[in-house]
Each structure stands twice: as structure tokens, then as C-alpha cells.
Amino acid sequence: MNDPVKQPQGVGIPSLACPGIVWPAIPERPAADILALQYQLNRTQWWPAKTLLAAQLGQLEQLIRHAARTVPFYGARLKSLKDVKPGTLMPEDLARILILKRGDVQTAGDDLLSHDIPRDHGAVRIVQTSGSTGRPITVRVTGATGLYGAALNLRYHLWHGRAFSARVCCIRNLTGAAAKFAENDEATGWIPGFRSGEMFYFDITRPVGEQLAWLADKDPDYLLTFPTNLKALLRQSRESGVRPRKLRQVATMSETLDPALRESCRDVWNAALSDSYSSEELGLIALQCPDHPHYHLQAESLFAEVLHEDGTPCGPGQTGRLVLTDLHNFATPLIRYEIGDYAEIGEACPCGRGLPVLNHINGRTRNMLTLPTGDKIWPSFPEDRMMPIAPIRQFQIIQHDLRRVEARLVAARQLTDDEAGRMRIFLASCLGHDFEIELVFVDEIARSAGGKYEDFISHVDL
DSSP: OOOOOOOOOOSOOBOBSSTTOBTTBOBOTTHHHHHHHHHHHHHHTTSOHHHHHHHHHHHHHHHHHHHHHHOTTHHHHTGGGTTOOTTOOOGGGGGGSOOBOHHHHHHHGGGGSOSSOOGGGOOOEEEEOOOTTSOOOEEEEOHHHHHHHHHHHHHHHHHTTOOTTSOEEEEEOOOHHHHHHHHHTOOBOSSTTBOOOOEEEEETTSOHHHHHHHHHHHOOSEEEEOHHHHHHHHHHHHHHOOOOSSOOEEEEOSSOOOTHHHHHHHHHHOOEEEEEEEETTTEEEEEEOSSSSSEEEOTTTEEEEEEOTTSOBOOTTOEEEEEEEESSOOSSOOOSEEEEEEEEEOOOOTTOOOSOEEEEEEEEGGGSEEOTTSOEEOOOOOHHHHTTTSOEEEEEEEEOSSSEEEEEEEESSOOOHHHHHHHHHHHHHHHTSOOEEEEEEOSOOOOOTTSOOOSEEEOOOO
16 A cells, blocks of 8 residues: 555656646647647548548648749749639649659759748758659758658657657668767657657668677667668578567668568567658658558648559559649648659558558659560569578669669679579569579679668669
8 A cells, every 4th residue: 555656657748848847748849839730630640531631622722822922933833723713622623733843843943942931830941852863852841841740750659659768779871960979879869849768870881780789789679770771680680699689669761661571570570560651852751550551641741642654543552653742841832743653552441540541652663674565563572582592692683774684692602503593583583574684793782872772773764
């Protein structure tokens, strides 16, 4: 009866506006704004799809009106909607607006910048993409778009049951403050506006063995990294026996996820895996459902279209070009922006959320193989079939033309003639055609400037 009452830990109490009042806490900004948005997001996720769509179209009208008035680039582009009366915008009306390409953003320059950014939208900052497509772009975002990003990030943590008091390790490309934290081995928080556990950074360009040793030493509850880097860490961990002991979850980002990684993560580390889809210019686009492996588009933040090559909408089970509109960026409005990725639309989710579903995010056009017939496919190279052939540590397949494919391989040792022959047969089966396959053995396959890695790249432009 006289045992002391144990106080709850790790409930994510935000920074305090009123010192001395710790429960229930009165949060200061930006935590108060993030929580206000989260209150709405917790409800809108359960709205029926039609209700969500109506709200999106209402916000789209606000954005389009602002862009037509204050952004030179859109002056003529949005005249196609001049006959649409307020409150009547429909999805089919958007087809009148030309799709915004990355090249358009580069060419437009400051003509894509609003000359009357609402002051209450907060500070404006510049975001530049990593240029993984070879076409980096620069956009401006506001404090308001940052708040939506923070609120969606919080949603992601809540969906997957992450404890705010936990330790997190992040292995990725490092710039700015993150690079300084890594250099000094200093920790920072990992939930904007909230008290949280420690987050440590490590450079993804360091050797995998160093990464794994660092990870085992920090022994986090959660790991954030790229899918291809996770694959390399799991292989090294399986072979060496070195592993983080407390790890509960791995969150992947920035690259297309190989579904087999989920099982590998369970087998090697006994950790769950969740994935997210984002971009520098748009922020969080889709989050893995907490109950299923597919993704929910973040409909409160953006309007998404998945289109056939002729511009008509795809239906469930069909794959098409992903065209996105940021609903809240009034600095550099991105309206019907073709991000360069392909995705497959899904049916309504059994979890009950009305948020649109993407079954799979396929990647960019340059990740598609072009067959001699002109047909395009998404190639896959299952490691459980490749590894029994030869000890391949890393690979990258490059299509140079309609006849020739280069397989860049990092091998633990020199392959025998038999292994090389079997490897060519395996690759031909994956590619669906008997290409001329050149095996090129290298010591390392470097990541891009943004830390990303692609296992297939096509230089064919048809």
C-alpha cells in the first residue's frame, strides 16, 4: 500500500509554455501548432474518401487563386480554369492545367516564385533537390509547409507506436547541422517541438563495417537509413555476428524498398520495418500503413494523381506517373508537378482510413528497362537467387542501349568461369531478354551525392 507511484515515462511531453506545469502540459510553439494539426489529422485520416477529396479541392482552389494572382509563371497557365466558379472545382478540371515538369521548374526560375507570399505563412527558406535525376531543382518553402511536415512526421511516429523517449540512430548523407552532430558525436532530439530521446547521426558513405560497429556501440531502439544501406548492414551483420541488441524498428526512406528486406530485417535483427516516401521539394508524400505493407498518401498535405502515359487516370492495380500538388506551398506553388516516379494505385485500405493507397512505389523512369520491342518493364534481381551463384557483395546493372547491358559487380573473390556463365543466365532471366551482358568487377559502387543508390539504371531514352 505504501509503494511509491511510478511516474509515466516517454509520453512525449512537449516543451512547456508555463514553467512548473508539467502535466497536462501547456505546450509552447511550435509544439502547440504541431499538436493542433495533429488533432485534426487524427480525425481526417478516418474521413471517407469523398469527404477528403472535397476538402482537398477546397484548398486547391485557394492555392490556384493565389498562384494565378501572384506567380508570373502561372498567369497564363491557369487561365484554362477561369470559367470554374468558386466552390465548384472538380478533379477533371485539373486536366486542363499543363503538367509541371522538372525542366519547367529549372527554366522558370524566379517566375515560379510568388511576389506576395502571405506574411503569416512564416519564414521562407530555399530547398534544393539532390539532383539524383541529373536535373536538380530549387524551390522555396515556408514556415507553414514546415509545420505540416512536422505534423506528418509526428503522425508517422504515432502510427508505428514509437516511444518518444527512445534512442534513434540515423545513417544517411549528412549536411548542415546533422554533419556537425556526427563529427562531434553529439546527440539531438528527433521529434520537433517535443522532448525526446537521443538521436545520433553517421555518414552513409563510411564503410559498412564501420557503420555496423558504430550501430552496435550506440545500440539504439530505432534505426533510420536507406533501403540499400540496410541491405548491406544486414548482410554484414549476418556474416559477422555483430548486431544492435535493443533494436525494435527500422525506418527506411529515400529509395525504392525491396519487399524482401522486411523478412531479412526480422530474421537478422528481429526488428520490424516501416517505409516512407518523400522528396526534398514536397516533404512527406506517403507513409506505410500501420496495419499493412502498402502506403497511404498524405492527402491533407498534397493532391496526388497517378496517370497513364496519355494523361488519363489510373485505376486500382494500375501503374502510372505520379503527379503531385503541394496544397500549402504559397512561396513556390508546385501545381500538377510530375515528380518523376511511377507508382501503383491500391484499393481502399481495410484499416478503415480514407487516405488513398499506393500498393508500390516503383521508382523513376531511368529505373525502367527498355526491351528491344520498345516495351518497358521494372526489373528485379532477387538476392536469394543471386547469392547462391557467387559471393556478390554489391551490384548495379546499367542498360546502355537496346542490345548491351553492363553488370557492375563487387565480389568477395574472383568468379570462376562457371559462376560467371551462371550469373549471365540469371541476369538474362531477370531482364526478360537475352541481352549482351558484360560483367565488370569493381572494388566499390559509390552512392550519389545525396547518398542514394540504384541497382538498375537505364541510359535508353525512347
